[in-house]
Amino acid sequence: xxxxxxxxxxxxxxxxxxxxxxxxxxxxxxxxxxxxxxxxxxxxxxxxxxxxxxxxxxxxxxxxxxxxxxxxxxxxxxxxxxxxxxxxxxxxxxxxxxxxxxxxxxxxxxxxxxxxxxxxxxxxxxxxxxxxxxxxxxxxxxxxxxxxxxxxxxxxxxxxxxxxxxxxxxxxxxxxxxxxxxxxxxxxxxxxxxxxxxxxxxxxxxxxxxxxxxxxxxxxxxxxxxxxxxxxxxxxxxxxxxxxxxxxxxxxxxxxxxxxxxxxxxxxxxxxxxxxxxxxxxxxxxxxxxxxxxxxxxxx
Numbered sequence: 001x002x003x004x005x006x007x008x009x010x011x012x013x014x015x016x017x018x019x020x021x022x023x024x025x026x027x028x029x030x031x032x033x034x035x036x037x038x039x040x041x042x043x044x045x046x047x048x049x050x051x052x053x054x055x056x057x058x059x060x061x062x063x064x065x066x067x068x069x070x071x072x073x074x075x076x077x078x079x080x081x082x083x084x085x086x087x088x089x090x091x092x093x094x095x096x097x098x099x100x101x102x103x104x105x106x107x108x109x110x111x112x113x114x115x116x117x118x119x120x121x122x123x124x125x126x127x128x129x130x131x132x133x134x135x136x137x138x139x140x141x142x143x144x145x146x147x148x149x150x151x152x153x154x155x156x157x158x159x160x161x162x163x164x165x166x167x168x169x170x171x172x173x174x175x176x177x178x179x180x181x182x183x184x185x186x187x188x189x190x191x192x193x194x195x196x197x198x199x200x201x202x203x204x205x206x207x208x209x210x211x212x213x214x215x216x217x218x219x220x221x222x223x224x225x226x227x228x229x230x231x232x233x234x235x236x237x238x239x240x241x242x243x244x245x246x247x248x249x250x251x252x253x254x255x256x257x258x259x260x261x262x263x264x265x266x267x268x269x270x271x272x273x274x275x276x277x278x279x280x281x282x283x284x285x286x287x288x289x290x291x292x293x294x295x296x297x298x299x300x
Contacts, residue, residue: 038065048118051221053079055214077220091223142257157255198280239267251279
């Protein structure tokens with residue numbers, strides 16, 4: 001079976017404009033875009049991938065914005081944000097952490113609650129470790145690995161639930177994309193992969209439509225993975241230093257987030273861990289009735 005690669009979606013998005021402010025920060029080597037909706041204590045949302053647009057979190061944002069000032073942030077090189085140039089000098093974990101600090105300074109936010117999903121949870125942890133005084137609370141949803149070497153475990157978990165036919169189908173799709181990439185092949189592969197990381201296969205189509213909101217950058221994804229590998233990304237020995245309130249939420253049947261979530265709790269017993277039953281990698285979409293009460297109980 002071929003090594004796992006995270007999915008990248010290239011689809012248009014319809015923005016909800018009511019009570020929403022969109023703006024950008026213009027830097028010498030980047031244009032960093034964000035959206036603010038709601039009032040109250042600030043909550044920053046970080047999307048996954050790496051490379052996935054923040055628009056994938058719109059439904060999560062809309063719920064949070066009913067009680068808080070929610071900030072959707074397109075990471076450098078994703079969504080509407082741009083990087084000049086788009087290469088290893090600008091796309092790396094250190095720069096992404098610094099971009100969050102730049103955003104908070106621009107918005108005059110001294111303390112923030114950060115909610116990160118998947119790769120966004122990895123980025124949130126990295127920022128929180130470097131800037132602990134700026135963290136109010138931390139929410140990690142179905143986190144990606146805490147070390148680059150653990151991506152092999154993730155791949156094994158994802159494909160363990162695939163049949164032989166499904167694995168062969170994915171291999172054929174990947175081979176075809178290498179020789180003649182197309183939107184249709186990308187969509188077919190993305191939908192099949194989604195089947196592996198969600199709980200209820202009958203809901204794949206409806207989830208697919210929601211998850212594919214916004215755009216993504218294959219180049220950004222590749223560059224970030226290269227940086228994580230080059231720097232031998234590993235934050236396990238620093239999880240114990242987290243002192244601020246932290247909530248880890250994970251779908252019980254998520255093959256991606258299950259081990260990082262367990263590791264987070266084992267490495268720091270002060271972290272709260274909540275399992276969402278009958279859910280895979282997207283619990284706010286798969287089981288909103290169970291997910292949101294737990295989230296708001298922690299945030300209030």
